[in-house]
Amino acid sequence: MIKKGIGRQIVLHYFIVVFVTLFMVEVIFAFALRTYYYQTIENHMSNHATRTTDYFQRFVKLYAERDPDYFTEILRTFELDNTELMVLNRKGEVKASSTQFQADKPIQTSDVPQAVAGGVGKWVGRQATGEWVMAVSTPLQVRGENRYIVRYVTSLEDVNAKLMNMTLLSVGVGSAVLALVTLFSIGLANSIVKPINNIRAVSAQMAKGKFDARIKGNYKYELGELAATLNYMAEEIVRSNQIKDDFISSISHELRTPLTGIKGWSETLTSGGFDPEETKIGMQIISKETERLIGLVEEMLDFSKLQQNEMKLVIGKVNLKELLQETMLNVWAKAEQKQIQLKLDDRAERPVIVVGDGNRLKQVFLNLVDNAVKFSNENSWIHLVITLKDSSTALVQVIDSGIGISEEHLGKVSDRFFQVNHNRGGTGLGLAISKQIVELHKGEMQIHSELGAGTTVSVTLPLLEMVGEAGSGAETAERAETSGLLTGKEQMGQDGMNEDA
Incomplete structure (x- = not known):
């Protein structure tokens, strides 16, 4: 018995699909086989009955007036092996039979009325003796009138026995196929369930805090x-x-x-x-x-x-050039101590205005510039560049010629708590916080660096006119200013970001 679970479901689904398919094929095969055999027998008797009536009508024209016992000779001439040939009148009474068997009552099966009506009648059923037979009847005209019926009757017992044997054989083949498919599905289910059980066991260990556990095996x-x-x-x-x-x-x-x-x-x-x-x-x-x-x-x-999505922003219009100038003033003294040159390069052809929290954005750029000062050598330089990336986005780059970041650490510097050098102090949260604040402003922060060649931090922010629908960006900012908070009020001290990742 297969254990309850995915394995049983897989085997059960395979079994049901194959069983239903085989059952339909078996039914169609049995029906088609029976139809083929019965149709062959019917056609053979129908053709022979037609020829019999043709010859019989010729015989009637030549001898009927002189030979009242012509039925007996004709029956001997046109009888078939293993088939009874009878001549009936319109009432179904047997006038002559190739077996010399005289029925005690008229024959009323469905083929007789069809022949009386002028067509070829067919009937399959069980006789009084319990034997399955097929009967084919055709009309016999005498002087243009359907006066008699030629009826061929043959037993279907041998045919039914052969059909039953072939059906049983096909059922046996289908059962063998179903058994093979079931075995195959069990193997397939085990190949799926075994890795799942392994993964589940290791996951359970991880859930208990054993994070040194690993899933082994080359699964596909x-x-x-x-x-x-x-x-x-x-x-x-x-x-x-x-x-x-x-x-x-x-x-x-x-x-x-x-x-x-x-x-x-x-x-x-x-x-x-x-x-x-x-x-x-x-x-x-x-x-x-x-x-x-x-x-x-x-x-x-x-x-x-x-982390708890509770950061509160005071939304308003922010001039990026003025914001960066204030940022430079905050870190000027620290840069002077290391003889680092700070330069602001505004490459935009017009004032670059964004909608956001000025204090939070200043917090971002203070952290980035402070990091650049901290990780730059003496007598180096730091450039702050403002450009328009496209018609809807402003780009601010903080470029330094400092020590740079190795490729190994570059992808992790924005992670929480990560510090390249623990001796330089800080919590390892500065860049993680800055990145999330930029994302809250629908922007993006990227870091490009090469060890020993400096670092470039790029911050993209949506421009004022792209915040709302066309022509409504300024109104959006004004409404934000007059209403105060979108999510509440909270200020951050400028000096709080002097400790970085």
Whole structure:
């Protein structure tokens, strides 16, 4: 007995389809075979009956007046082997028979009325003796009147026996075919169910947290793709867990550093005995480290809100050139420390206006430029380029001549918690947050880099006139400004993005 499941369903479906097909073929074959044999017998008797009536009519014209017993001679002349030939009158009474058997009552089968009406009658049925027979009757005219009926009767018992044998033989062949198909379907079902059971067992281990388990076996087609997908999923979970562990370690260090500074200076200042200048320096350090802590916490809060689709945007008109100028002012001092040249290149022939949250977009570009400064060598350069990609899209590129990113890490830098170099600090969330903010603005962020040759980050955003229907983009932005929030209000401090991926 096949175990309940997909295997049983496969075998059952194959069995039903083949059984129904074979049953239909068997029925059609049996019907066609019976029709062929019966039709052959009927044609043979019909042709012979027609010839008999032709000769009989000639004999009647020549001898009927002188020989009242002409029926007997004619029956002997035209009888068939294994067939009874009878001459009936219009009432169905037997006038003569080749078997010399005299019926005690008129014959009323359906072939007789058909012959009386002038046609060729046929009847298949069971006689009083229980024997299956076929009868063919034709009319016999005497002086232009249908006065007699020539009736041939033959037994169908031998034919039916042969038909039954052939039907049983075909049923046997069909059963053998059905058995072979069932065995084949069982093998096919096992070839499908066995890998599925293996995949299910390994998946159960993964569900229990054993992510080192892998599906082994060279499976083909969809099963192979499923196995590869599950193995890839396990690898990604292991990698994500490792990245998460690294993140926890890194963020713990990032949080401890400013907290240590704040605690140390607060205890020092509490002890007293410092002149106003030293006290001012200590308070500045405490303020700076506090802002750093706020930035780290806000970055993690932003990421949490993005993951839960709770990021709130204040929608309005945003001039990209003015936004990038403000961004450059924010990082100017940091770039000056490394003698890095910042340059804004506006290649658009008109003001580039987009609809979005100015503070969130500034957060994106602050993170990108801050990353460029952090990963650039001294006496290098960073260019911010504004262009119109097409009539509906603005393109902003942050191009640096820094250390670049290897091909191995390029596809992962936008992943959450990922850090190429843990020694440079940060939470590993900056680029992931930036990418999601750009996508919230219906834009796209792409990173192109070559190790040792610099990095280019491209951000595309839809222009103002493409936000709504034609001619209604400005009205859309104005309505957004007057109504305030599309999803609520929330601001982010500019300094919060100085810690990157």
